[in-house]
Amino acid sequence: MSDTASGGAKPPSRLPLDWIAASLRRERTRAGLSLSELAKRAGIAKSTLSQLESASGNPGMETLWALGVALGVPFSALIEPPVPTVQVVRAGEGPTVHSEHSSYTAVLLSASPPGARRDIYRTQLEPGSVRESEPHIPGTVEHLTVSTGRVKAGPRGEEVELGPGDYMAFRGDVPHSYEALAPGTTFVLVMQHM
16 A cells, blocks of 8 residues: 555555455454354354455455454454555555445545544645645654645655655654645645644
8 A cells, every 4th residue: 555755566456365364363363252253243154254364255345344343443454554654645546445235436545543633734835945844743644645736745855756646644753845846736634643
């Protein structure tokens, strides 16, 4: 799900089964549930759960949602991979989940960790100057999705160029900046405070 500033690998557009398998095993173990008990609570076949935990099968949104509810964890906890320090999701990329019963599709950009507070801003920036930002309170993470134009943003030395539809997350408790690369650049900025 991430593309680091140093040119990391592009994420797959579908959910990697090994992420789901590891998350399910981790959360089931944490909850102290057997395969049979979790399958019963989620209303799915034990064989289906066994396949998912062995990284086979093709889970849909409803199945994963039922498992999340049965485990007492957010849906995103079952599909979100480990997060690097700078996270970028390009338009058309990211873990995608399809409904089993409709044409509904969702792309997870970021899950809210427990205890987080978020402020949401609509931001406009024009070329010609760089917005240098000093570190915010410890634990701050900034999330941005570009609406129009192009922006170069991120922690000093790890800036990434983004275009319409691209998403990025990075630590906001270190010096960072924003620079418009095209007129009329706008983006949504979410500041998450732990």
